Amino acid sequence: MSEAILRVFRGDANGGEEKEYKVPVEEGMVVLDALHYIQAEYDGDLAVRWNCKAAKCGSCSTEINGKPQLACKSRMDKFPEGQPIRVYPIKAFPVMKDLVTDVSWNYETNKKIPEFTPATDEEFTMYQDDVERIQEFRKCIECFMCQNVCHILRNHDRKDAFFGPRFMIKIAERVMHPMEKIDRREFLKDEAGVGYCNITKCCTEVCPEDIHITDNGIIPLKERVADKYFDPLSWVLRKIKGK
Amino acid sequence: MENYETHTHDVLIIGAGGAGLRAAIESSAQGASTGLVCKSLLGKAHTVMAEGGMAAALANVDPKDDWKTHFKDTIYGGKMLNNWKMPFNHANEAPERVRELEHWGAVFDRTPKGKINQRAFGGHTWKRLAHVGDRTGLEMIRTLQDKGIHTGIDVYMECTITHLIKDGDKIAGAFGYWRESGKFVLFKAKSIILATGGVGKAYKVTSNSWEYTGDGQSMAYDIGAELIDMEFIQFHPTGMVWPPSIRGVLVTEAVRGEGGLLRNSEGERFMEKYDPERMELSTRDVVARSIYTEVKEGRGTPHGGAYLYISHKGADYIKKKLPSMYHQFMEFADVDITKDPMEVYPTTHYIMGGIRVDGDTCATTIPGLYAAGEVSGGMHGANRLGGNSLSDLLVFGKRSGEAAAAYANSVSTNLNIQAEQVEAYANEILAPFSSTDGENPYSIHQDLQDVMGDYVGVFRNKENLEKGIAEVDKLKDRAKNMKIEGSRMYNPGWHLCRDLKSMLMVSEAIAKCALQREESRGAHSRVDFEGYDDEKWGKVNSSINLQGDSMNVTTTPLPEMPDELKSLFTEGS
Ligand code: SF4
Ligand code: SF4
Ligand code: FES
Numbered sequence: 001m002s003e004a005i006l007r008v009f010r011g012d013a014n015g016g017e018e019k020e021y022k023v024p025v026e027e028g029m030v031v032l033d034a035l036h037y038i039q040a041e042y043d044g045d046l047a048v049r050w051n052c053k054a055a056k057c058g059s060c061s062t063e064i065n066g067k068p069q070l071a072c073k074s075r076m077d078k079f080p081e082g083q084p085i086r087v088y089p090i091k092a093f094p095v096m097k098d099l100v101t102d103v104s105w106n107y108e109t110n111k112k113i114p115e116f117t118p119a120t121d122e123e124f125t126m127y128q129d130d131v132e133r134i135q136e137f138r139k140c141i142e143c144f145m146c147q148n149v150c151h152i153l154r155n156h157d158r159k160d161a162f163f164g165p166r167f168m169i170k171i172a173e174r175v176m177h178p179m180e181k182i183d184r185r186e187f188l189k190d191e192a193g194v195g196y197c198n199i200t201k202c203c204t205e206v207c208p209e210d211i212h213i214t215d216n217g218i219i220p221l222k223e224r225v226a227d228k229y230f231d232p233l234s235w236v237l238r239k240i241k242g243k
Numbered sequence: 244m245e246n247y248e249t250h251t252h253d254v255l256i257i258g259a260g261g262a263g264l265r266a267a268i269e270s271s272a273q274g275a276s277t278g279l280v281c282k283s284l285l286g287k288a289h290t291v292m293a294e295g296g297m298a299a300a301l302a303n304v305d306p307k308d309d310w311k312t313h314f315k316d317t318i319y320g321g322k323m324l325n326n327w328k329m330p331f332n333h334a335n336e337a338p339e340r341v342r343e344l345e346h347w348g349a350v351f352d353r354t355p356k357g358k359i360n361q362r363a364f365g366g367h368t369w370k371r372l373a374h375v376g377d378r379t380g381l382e383m384i385r386t387l388q389d390k391g392i393h394t395g396i397d398v399y400m401e402c403t404i405t406h407l408i409k410d411g412d413k414i415a416g417a418f419g420y421w422r423e424s425g426k427f428v429l430f431k432a433k434s435i436i437l438a439t440g441g442v443g444k445a446y447k448v449t450s451n452s453w454e455y456t457g458d459g460q461s462m463a464y465d466i467g468a469e470l471i472d473m474e475f476i477q478f479h480p481t482g483m484v485w486p487p488s489i490r491g492v493l494v495t496e497a498v499r500g501e502g503g504l505l506r507n508s509e510g511e512r513f514m515e516k517y518d519p520e521r522m523e524l525s526t527r528d529v530v531a532r533s534i535y536t537e538v539k540e541g542r543g544t545p546h547g548g549a550y551l552y553i554s555h556k557g558a559d560y561i562k563k564k565l566p567s568m569y570h571q572f573m574e575f576a577d578v579d580i581t582k583d584p585m586e587v588y589p590t591t592h593y594i595m596g597g598i599r600v601d602g603d604t605c606a607t608t609i610p611g612l613y614a615a616g617e618v619s620g621g622m623h624g625a626n627r628l629g630g631n632s633l634s635d636l637l638v639f640g641k642r643s644g645e646a647a648a649a650y651a652n653s654v655s656t657n658l659n660i661q662a663e664q665v666e667a668y669a670n671e672i673l674a675p676f677s678s679t680d681g682e683n684p685y686s687i688h689q690d691l692q693d694v695m696g697d698y699v700g701v702f703r704n705k706e707n708l709e710k711g712i713a714e715v716d717k718l719k720d721r722a723k724n725m726k727i728e729g730s731r732m733y734n735p736g737w738h739l740c741r742d743l744k745s746m747l748m749v750s751e752a753i754a755k756c757a758l759q760r761e762e763s764r765g766a767h768s769r770v771d772f773e774g775y776d777d778e779k780w781g782k783v784n785s786s787i788n789l790q791g792d793s794m795n796v797t798t799t800p801l802p803e804m805p806d807e808l809k810s811l812f813t814e815g816s
Contacts, residue, residue, distance in 0.1 A: 012732065028486020028575065040685035044736025045729025049284070051452040054492045054571060056381065057287045073574060096423055097733040107285065107392075107400075115393045116348035124345055125357035131350050135375065138350055138382060142286055177350070 004076055005084040006034055008046065012097045019043075020084070025076050031087060032060055032071040035099070047098040055208060058143030062099050063088040068145045068206050071099075092147060092154040103144055109163050112191065116174050119181035130178045137173040137217060139209040140166065146203035146213060152196050162193035165203035169217040175224065185228045194221050244666045247427035252278040252397070253651035254644070255417060255432035257404050257459065260288035261380075261633060262616030263438030264387035265340075265640025266647070270436075271394045273648035278430060279391070280399045282422070282454050286388045289440050289452045290636065293380025294495035294567065296362060296372030297633035299337035303358040305369035310334040312368050315811055317631060320366040320526050321595070321624020322765040323781060324472070327804040328602025329622040333631070333638045340637035341373050349386040351375055363500045364629045366526040372630040377495045377567045383633055402428060405741050406668045407435065407462045407612070408660055414466075414611030415658035418668050422738065425731020427669055431660060433651035436605070436613040436643045437463060437598065442476075442753075445746045446591035447692035450482055450493035456742035457749035459618035463598050464748060469608045470787040471620040471799070472596030473749065474756035474767045477627055478701050480530035482590025484548035489575045491590040494551065494568060496629040498585075499523040501564050503553045505534070506584070507542035513549070528626040528766045531589040535701050538588065548588035554581055589701055593632065594749075595623040595766065596756070596785070602802075605643035611650060615643040621784075625765025674725075675740045681726030684739040691718050691746060699754045704771045708758040715750050722747055755796045756785040 004025045007018045021042055023034045032050055039046050051057040053072045060071040065079070065086055079085050093101040118124075146165040152158050163171075171192060174180050188194045201214045211217070254270040256263045259281035271277040281288065302308040313334035318325050345351060345359065351373050352360040361370045375382040392398070404419035416431040439459030443451025464470055481494040499505075505523050507513045517533040518525035525533075534549045544550055553561055553568075558581035562569050565580075572578040572585060597620035598607050605613045616636045623631060675681060698711030722743055727736040762776035763769050775781060783798035 026487055029488045030575075033488045039735055040683075040689070043729070044683065044685060044727055044739075045734040047733035047735060051283055051287045051289070051454065052292050053452070054292065054489075055574070056378070056567070057291045057452070059283065059287050075574075100423075100733055103284070110389075111392050115389060118346050121346070123342060123358075126353060127357045128353040128355075131353060135350055135352075138375070138385065139378065140385075141291075141381065174348075177348070 002081070004034065006038065007084045007086045008035070008038065008098070009088045010046070010098055011095065013095055018086070029076045030072055031062070031064055031074040031076065031085065034076065035071060035087070047096070047100045049100055056141060058141030061090050061143045061145050061148065063090055068148050070143060070208050073208060090145065090148040093144070105159055106142070106144055106147060106166065109167055110170070113167060113170060114182065114184070114187070116177060116180060117182050118179045120179065124179055126178045133216060134173045134176050136211055137169040139211055140169060141209060142166065143208060145206045145208065149202045149206050151200065151202065158196060162196040165197070165213045165218065167192065168194065168197065168221060169211060169213055172217040172221050175221065185225050188221055189225050189229060194218065194225055197222070244669055245427070247429055249429045249431065250278060250397070250399070251431040252276045253432065254278070254434050254436065254647045255280065255430050256436045256438055257417065258288070258438035258440060258618070259285055259398070260290035260438060260440055260616065261383055261387060261636030262640040262643070263288070263436070264384065264391050265637050266436045266438055266615055266644035267396045268387065268391050268394055269641045269644025270648045271396050273645060275648035275651050278397045278399060278432065280402050280404055280419070280430070282401065282403050284400050285398055286384055288384060289454060290380045290384045290633070292450070292452065292493065293383070293633055294377040294493065295364060295497040295500060296374030296379045296630050297337070297341060297383070297637070298364065298367060298371045298628065298630035299341045299373055299634050300334060300371060301338045301341065301359060301361060301373065303354055304361040308369040308371060311811055313337070313371065316367050317628060318624065318812070320626055320628040322626060322775070323624065324764065324784070324801065325624035326602050326621030326802050327808060328802065329639070331808065332602060332642070333622060333635060336638045337634040340634060340641065344383065344386055344637065347386050347390045349382050351382070362497060363524060364496055365499065365521070365524045365530065366628040367630065372500070374497070376563070377497050377565045379633060403738065403741065404458070404462065405672055407466050408664065409466055409609070410658045410660065412610055413654070413658065414609055416660050418665055420672065423733050425734065425737070429660070429665060431658065433654045433658065434611045434613065434647040436615060436647050437618050438614070438616050438640065439618050441594045441617040442746065442749045443591045444742070445691060445750045445753075446695050448482065448491040448696065449591040450479055450491055451591065457745040458742070459614065460597055460752070461745035461748040463607060463609070463612065463614065464787070464789055466609060467789060468612060469599045470597060470752060471599045471784045472625070472756065473594070473752040473787060474760050474785060475595035475625050475765060476591060476753060477527055477593040477595060477766050478531045478589040479592035480527055480534055480589055481551060481587035483576065484544070484586045484588045485546040485576055492571070492575070493590065493592070494585060494587050495565070496527070498551060498553050498565060498568060501553065502556055503551050505530075506550045506552065507537045508544055509542055511542070513537050513542070526626055527629060531701060532768060534587065535589055544586045546586050548586040550584040551587045552584045554583065557581070593617060593627055595625060595627055596620040599786070603642065604646035605639050606646060611654065613643045613647045615639040625767060672741060675727045675737060678724055678726040681724040682721055684725045684727065684736060684743050687718055687721050687725070688739060688743055688746070691715070691743070691750060694718065695750055695753075699750070699757060702768050702770050703757050704769060705758065708754055711754045712751065712758065715747060715754060719747050719751070751794055752787045752796070755794060756787065759785060759796055759798070
């Protein structure tokens, strides 16, 4: 059995530091197993969220060697041997303790999205082809890693203006539902801030569920909004270029 | 004592999985002020891990299906030990609950005619499980969560309830702490619904999440509620075996529902020997015992399991119908299930027993206290059919919400909670901080898991069960003095101290009920008492309650089915 070195952030809202631990590695082990080992053997109070340990609940998002990922899905054997594995909380949300962050903003944001409003009380007739694209969005496990990497939230901290990729696809899932009856374009533009997204696709890259957040979700939403309100910037550009 | 927050509600619901959320939606719809407390963040509860589907006789795929067949399947699956009223209500109401979920935004897989699709599952006569690939639980919880947040429920996330409080004989509130800050919180409520789920964390090899520590069962027991049938633990036949760190994680029954085949190391389709008629789609108790037996008799896979093949269905089909399984094996075990077989072995999955409830209202034996979902007992008898749990959560979540709200409305008196009592609970919870020579809760937990696996597992006998009971007793003693490091802020070690107390209580109940029931029925297999004893044990539930400070284990008569329902079982099937 080999041994791994973990450097784990220990601290709270007031700051903290890295602490080093040595952990024996067995076959197939993931970073979350290593954190559990630390809890059982060294520091019982090491805080980390987890539930399923099977990449299904989206609780264990952390930044491992600088890359946001699910601790329960990160195999120890994928990291170069002998080099320390650095485990940090996700950065776009305030640290509560150790690896646990305050993600309540996401829950508040979710509440602002009007619920699914079906056009009929009758039993739905919908075909597989019609629902498949929204089923893609509904795979979301709310790990909030896309929120974590989106530069509008992470670097510019515009949580006041933009709901973030997770909630873009939540709105998309309602907009594209074959039975949905309300027009959400105004909401998308004015409240959810779809215009802030500049299609960098960082969100899509980190999604553990492989949801094509940008291509299948945000871009079609932008198109729908553009259909309703023509975009003033391109209007000005067109004027200048005389087209 | 230190200051603590107080919140007041008509109805307080503890647990925010499928049952808790559905209960909260209903309670709120009835006009009751409703609070919902959960140990995790909202939407992370164990329901999220349910995969295969929810059973409801919608008859979209097999038009012959109806509530009667579903009712009969459930009772046959439960080996006639169900509280008949529950499967009756369940079979009748599940279709409506599923359709309602669709109107709340759940997007089920479709039939070619555009209806909700249904798949085959063990023990169900017809194709009956409404599903979304192999992530049905996620679909359900997200739908209920999104419905719930728009109905005026107050949600208290990452909050652990440690004690239920009575005023006289009636429920009056609940006490606990915020996981983040470690500060205490008191909830005053006229009625409380327990929806805290199961007990799987008392075992090492389990499909259950960390939350499944028997909190509801143990808190209800502490204030005098009766529990039933705790010996019936479902070992799901197919958990992952390899690698070790992932051992126990669920391999959905949908693999078999979609045509998966079980073979031993000799390539034999061994279910032929155990249930030639239903083969892989036999009930879970039978399949689990068959795999166990094959391995024990030397026909296991290299890592000590059975092979489960699905590759013959073709890569496209598998990736579409079983996407999570595909990824799960690829990422965790380096196995491509579109080419190679999975290795599977039984894993602790579900407890059929639980708090005794009324089959219509979910009322427990304590006025004002209700229980719904896995924490309650009676619905599934001695063995649960796959797919019946998700619909159970909806049917009895709703029923409990309705009943709890009505009860809260009828209680006019001002309920009284004694400050001294609250202080005593607070001191009890804080004790591990002041211990100087106590034990690490993690090591007691590991030992408990070993004891339960070794002595109270798939096959049981008197000698082992007695050993198990004695060992749990020793662990209870050790758990009287636990010590932890660090502060009260988000401290998992401290949290484990309370969870461990619950796990010890339910473990004792499981082992004692298993010792008492001298027969084999459903998920309870006694090698020293093989076969059913219908005359004696087929007529009784195991019953557990607290007397003084010791556990009283006895039996109570099984509720008797009315004649018109009984006749369903004699009509030649
Ligand atoms: S594509 Fe849009 S939402 Fe996604 S990370 Fe980039 S800016 Fe954010
Ligand atoms: S969209 Fe993907 S990355 Fe974003 S929260 Fe959902 S699962 Fe996580
Ligand atoms: S623990 Fe559930 S996603 Fe990692």
